[in-house]
Amino acid sequence: MLRKWVCWLMIASVFLLPGCWDQDLLKDARLVYAKGYDRSPDGKVIQTLVIRRVTPGEEPKPLNTVHSAVGSTVRDASESNLLKIDNLRFYKFQVELLGESLAKKDLFSYMDVIYRDPEAPLTAKFAVVDGKASDILQQKKVSEKLIGEYLVKLIESGEEQSTFPQETVQSIRPKMLDPGRDFVLPDIKQKGKEVVIKGAAMFHGHRMTGTLDPDQSILFTLLSGEPGKSARFSKKVNPGKVTNPSNYITVSADGRKVKRKMKVNVRRNGEVEVDLEVNLPVTVMEYAQDRLDEEKQVKRLNKTLSKILTEEADEVIGKMKKARCDGLGVGRQLIAYHPEVWKEKKWSRDYPKVRFHPKVKVEIVGSGILN
Amino acid sequence: MYRKRKRIQSRYGKKESHSSKQKEVESASSLAENVDYIKESLFQSADLKKRSVHFDGREGMLLYIESLTDDKRLWKEVLQPITRHREGELEEILPAVDIKPERDLTKGVDALVDGNSLLFLEESREFFILGTGAAYKRDIKEPENESVVRGAHDGFVEQLTINLYSIRKRINSPRLKVRFFEIGRIAKTKVAMVYMEDLANPDLIKAVEERVNTITADTLTSAGFLQEFTEDAPLSPFPQHLNTERPDRTVAHVMEGRVALLLEGDPTALIAPVTLFAFYQTPDDYHSRWIVGSFVRAIRLMSFLIAFQLPAFYIATIAFHAAILPIDLIFSIKGSLEQVPFPPLIEALLMELIFELLREAGIRLPSRVGQTIGIVGGLVIGDAIVKAGLVSYTMIIVVAMTAIASFLVPSNEMSASIRILRFPMMIAAATFGYIGISFVLMIIFIHLIKIHSFGTPYLAPVAPLRIRDMKDTFLRFPIWILRNRPHDPHPKRMEQESISREWNRRDP
Numbered sequence: 120m121l122r123k124w125v126c127w128l129m130i131a132s133v134f135l136l137p138g139c140w141d142q143d144l145l146k147d148a149r150l151v152y153a154k155g156y157d158r159s160p161d162g163k164v165i166q167t168l169v170i171r172r173v174t175p176g177e178e179p180k181p182l183n184t185v186h187s188a189v190g191s192t193v194r195d196a197s198e199s200n201l202l203k204i205d206n207l208r209f210y211k212f213q214v215e216l217l218g219e220s221l222a223k224k225d226l227f228s229y230m231d232v233i234y235r236d237p238e239a240p241l242t243a244k245f246a247v248v249d250g251k252a253s254d255i256l257q258q259k260k261v262s263e264k265l266i267g268e269y270l271v272k273l274i275e276s277g278e279e280q281s282t283f284p285q286e287t288v289q290s291i292r293p294k295m296l297d298p299g300r301d302f303v304l305p306d307i308k309q310k311g312k313e314v315v316i317k318g319a320a321m322f323h324g325h326r327m328t329g330t331l332d333p334d335q336s337i338l339f340t341l342l343s344g345e346p347g348k349s350a351r352f353s354k355k356v357n358p359g360k361v362t363n364p365s366n367y368i369t370v371s372a373d374g375r376k377v378k379r380k381m382k383v384n385v386r387r388n389g390e391v392e393v394d395l396e397v398n399l400p401v402t403v404m405e406y407a408q409d410r411l412d413e414e415k416q417v418k419r420l421n422k423t424l425s426k427i428l429t430e431e432a433d434e435v436i437g438k439m440k441k442a443r444c445d446g447l448g449v450g451r452q453l454i455a456y457h458p459e460v461w462k463e464k465k466w467s468r469d470y471p472k473v474r475f476h477p478k479v480k481v482e483i484v485g486s487g488i489l490n
Numbered sequence: 491m492y493r494k495r496k497r498i499q500s501r502y503g504k505k506e507s508h509s510s511k512q513k514e515v516e517s518a519s520s521l522a523e524n525v526d527y528i529k530e531s532l533f534q535s536a537d538l539k540k541r542s543v544h545f546d547g548r549e550g551m552l553l554y555i556e557s558l559t560d561d562k563r564l565w566k567e568v569l570q571p572i573t574r575h576r577e578g579e580l581e582e583i584l585p586a587v588d589i590k591p592e593r594d595l596t597k598g599v600d601a602l603v604d605g606n607s608l609l610f611l612e613e614s615r616e617f618f619i620l621g622t623g624a625a626y627k628r629d630i631k632e633p634e635n636e637s638v639v640r641g642a643h644d645g646f647v648e649q650l651t652i653n654l655y656s657i658r659k660r661i662n663s664p665r666l667k668v669r670f671f672e673i674g675r676i677a678k679t680k681v682a683m684v685y686m687e688d689l690a691n692p693d694l695i696k697a698v699e700e701r702v703n704t705i706t707a708d709t710l711t712s713a714g715f716l717q718e719f720t721e722d723a724p725l726s727p728f729p730q731h732l733n734t735e736r737p738d739r740t741v742a743h744v745m746e747g748r749v750a751l752l753l754e755g756d757p758t759a760l761i762a763p764v765t766l767f768a769f770y771q772t773p774d775d776y777h778s779r780w781i782v783g784s785f786v787r788a789i790r791l792m793s794f795l796i797a798f799q800l801p802a803f804y805i806a807t808i809a810f811h812a813a814i815l816p817i818d819l820i821f822s823i824k825g826s827l828e829q830v831p832f833p834p835l836i837e838a839l840l841m842e843l844i845f846e847l848l849r850e851a852g853i854r855l856p857s858r859v860g861q862t863i864g865i866v867g868g869l870v871i872g873d874a875i876v877k878a879g880l881v882s883y884t885m886i887i888v889v890a891m892t893a894i895a896s897f898l899v900p901s902n903e904m905s906a907s908i909r910i911l912r913f914p915m916m917i918a919a920a921t922f923g924y925i926g927i928s929f930v931l932m933i934i935f936i937h938l939i940k941i942h943s944f945g946t947p948y949l950a951p952v953a954p955l956r957i958r959d960m961k962d963t964f965l966r967f968p969i970w971i972l973r974n975r976p977h978d979p980h981p982k983r984m985e986q987e988s989i990s991r992e993w994n995r996r997d998p
Contacts, residue, residue: 138921145812146827179825210813238813
């Protein structure tokens with residue numbers, strides 16, 4: 120009788136116990152909200168983790184704790200952080216900051232661990248920090264907001280206004296491995312007690328090779344055909360004093376209505392030419408001189424704005440060439456449509472030789488009340 | 491199962507099981523002898539009363555069981571006429587009562603127990619059974635656990651004849667057939683089987699008849715006994731008869747070609763065969779307009795899923811797959827979990843246990859004290875248990891949701907089954923997460939597909955799939971679209987409606 124019971128008990132435990140091994144209680148998890156990586160002068164990785172805690176009780180209050188650790192690899196640094204914090208869980212981190220010192224080295228080797236973890240969130244954002252990532256994270260709070268949330272909101276609003284390209288853990292991986300395509304990440308920096316948008320960081324291969332100003336990065340997202348919800352510019356369109364606001368016009372383009380055409384042509388001598396055309400239907404947000412009911416006035420503004428933006432687009436492309444960042448994916452088009460040309464190219468050398476013909480066509484479609 | 495029943499039958503022997511085949515006992519001509527025999531047969535029971543009468547110049551004795559006999563009727567309709575007339579033909583003197591001459595004393599005893607009185611006369615081998623039984627009737631009230639907003643508000647009572655009246659009143663048709671069975675070796679219970687002769691499938695009738703006839707229990711105290719003796723899969727957690735106390739619901743099912751079993755002394759009709767979806771239909775669906783009816787039924791079917799899966803999903807999520815929670819939600823759940831000292835399964839079981847305790851206590855307590863349970867349960871335990879940090883707020887929400895969802899089921903039996911089913915679900919969720927849940931769900935659905943109720947697949951019309959019957963499954967289509975009866979009881983005639991809205995088509 121006893122043997123029978125023992126037998127049953129063993130069978131039951133075979134069914135019930137193995138699952139418990141995989142249990143991962145939310146209650147005990149220390150959830151990382153944001154993390155940052157820096158490179159120490161001696162080549163080690165400094166990992167800074169922002170852990171979000173909630174005070175128990177009827178009205179839970181969020182709290183942040185920040186921890187740092189050093190290691191020779193990312194995982195190594197995590198292990199030393201684990202010594203301080205038990206049950207560290209990365210499955211809900213929202214943003215990862217990369218110190219410039221580290222971004223300029225081989226980024227891929229720092230990201231390897233994310234792509235190995237099946238629980239890693241695919242929608243987490245990246246940002247490059249001009250300076251040290253740990254300095255920003257150590258602040259814990261920026262203007263009453265917890266640092267993790269603040270950074271997410273900052274990047275999201277940057278994406279919405281087309282200042283930042285929309286990149287996530289999931290979207291940069293193929294670009295990283297694609298020889299015909301590079302990626303651009305948001306660039307932020309600390310300014311006093313605030314964290315501000317600095318523009319965009321251009322990458323070539325796995326390394327950061329240059330930066331764009333905020334205005335330029337808006338143009339970049341337009342040229343790449345992936346703008347956010349809206350794209351806004353303020354340009355001086357009238358001659359006169361720089362200090363007079365009525366000489367400026369502020370326009371905003373609806374991201375969904377922006378049309379971009381990119382055509383990659385290969386000349387007979389193997390030269391690559393890219394026709395880039397962006398149609399920008401814009402709404403006037405602010406223009407003190409008004410008179411926008413006159414067709415002539417509107418036409419003039421259209422022309423002036425198109426000219427200014429086309430020139431600026433040229434500048435952006437110049438900067439990209441200098442950084443050898445093929446953010447528009449010209450190489451990918453070559454691989455797809457002209458593989459024999461691609462085979463002869465050494466892209467990091469030949470990319471700057473590509474001739475771009477950017478053309479931005481601005482058309483004012485809304486001139487009255489804002490919606 | 492079937493084989494087992496046969497074995498039991500042979501063990502007791504057929505003769506004993508049917509007491510109608512008892513030996514006859516011829517009555518004696520001596521009055522005292524007969525009276526003594528009756529007295530002995532009832533083991534000198536104290537409520538057996540006797541009263542001597544004079545009739546036709548002979549000594550006589552009236553025997554009756556006090557508790558079963560209507561005193562007033564006995565006095566007015568039997569004793570008064572006899573004492574007044576003193577002689578003549580009994581049937582002429584007593585026009586108001588049933589009179590049956592009898593010679594077999596065992597039948598006399600049976601009649602006595604049934605509420606009749608016996609009149610013995612000196613020097614006569616014949617005695618008379620007088621129908622003076624008392625009938626204490628309960629009002630025909632709406633059953634409390636099956637009340638509806640609109641529609642008929644009557645229900646079954648404990649008397650079989652009244653219940654049959656309720657059914658016959660609704661089905662004015664000579665095709666409605668009632669058959670009686672007397673079940674029970676010691677105490678006999680009358681069981682009525684009601685069906686439509688031209689609709690119910692003969693195989694079904696045969697099966698019901700066979701299963702009812704093979705019952706060899708000493709007594710049937712409730713419909714639950716009948717249910718357990720006749721169902722196809724007695725080990726299944728799912729009920730395979732529909733229990734209802736509503737005549738209109740019974741009639742609707744009988745009109746679809748099903749069989750209803752009614753029991754003397756129980757206000758429940760057992761309807762067979764049924765499918766899972768029958769438990770989620772209510773008369774209310776058909777009383778209200780079809781859009782409303784469909785919406786309510788869809789909600790009810792959703793509650794079927796919530797009632798046994800929600801706690802399991804919650805446990806699996808917070809114990810294994812917290813990563814799927816949105817970022818804003820994860821911290822509010824985590825905040826409420828932070829203080830809880832138990833693993834999620836224990837936490838859930840504790841809450842479920844408290845809930846079941848409160849539910850059971852609520853049924854047993856008299857209604858005046860019942861309110862206290864609401865206060866103690868809802869306010870004190872619900873609030874204090876969180877403040878004490880034993881259970882998290884989210885768990886209380888989950889358990890409350892589950893409880894409400896389980897009470898949405900119109901059938902009490904199904905509601906209870908589902909409440910039971912969530913425990914294995916919870917254990918599987920706590921040991922294997924979502925994989926465990928999917929395995930238990932698989933087992934449950936395999937079981938649902940496998941079992942039958944009197945030859946009808948339990949999950950019809952989903953498995954076997956019959957799209958035409960879906961009209962009255964997940965949604966309730968307009969009645970003029972429900973041209974045919976559901977296929978699952980295999981009725982003899984399928985069409986139940988043909989051209990009721992012809993007037994609409996005729997007009998140009």
